[in-house]
Amino acid sequence: MTDCKKKDGEANTASPSLSKVCNNNLIAVYESLTTAFGPQNWWPAEGPEEMIIGALLTQNTTWNNVEKALTNLRLKNLLSFSAILDTPLTEIESLIKPSGYFRQKSRRLKNLAEAIVNTGGLQTLETIATAKLREWLLDLHGVGPETADSILLYAFERPIFVIDTYTLRISKRHKWLPENAGYIEAQKMFTQELPAEVSLFNDFHALFVQIGKNFCRPNQQKCNDCPLKPFLRP
DNA sequence: CCCCAGGCGTCCA
């Protein structure tokens, strides 16, 4: 972790900042994760509408619970924005109950569906440049940075690195980032030090979730068996 | 019984 190689011609006098992990190592992190867990294939396309709905429902919620809600919606043919728009709030509430926060999320879902339909649907949104589209998403009530970026990456296939609590926690535990780092700072690190590839970002994010679930819980870290042990900074 | 989950908006200093 300490011998970050400089690019050709670059001065080697400045000591690398503690918050900076060199390119080689984040790639190595990804390779270690892939070796340990294999490719993840997250959100393998039941279509962008379902991905977007899932991105909203999974806020602070396990995917297992989200799947129950998605199944309920699918059985009622409600995995489309126009259908959600035409369905009473109370029905949405009862269908998505397994995914938790159902009163908030049902409103957010209808709100999101309404915004998308009113703006001309996904076909219109697809034509919007990434930065602008991110702003548009963030303006929606109930869509924060992670949900917006998940939608950008997984539904619109834009090369945006998604930061979730696992990614932040893992980055801090390994001292790739300072303890007070936030979403933007973390995203900047990954963006700057990785090639902007959708498939890489997709898989990387999913792999971090695996590490988080298995080795990096809030009050329990099993660093001894963790594939990322070699990447812990002193 | 406990802790935790693929966050976000609100409130308050």
Place this chain on the structure above:
DNA sequence: TGGACGCATGGG
């Protein structure tokens, strides 16, 4: 501007 808090079901 940043840190607590409520939201809610389901799994370990």
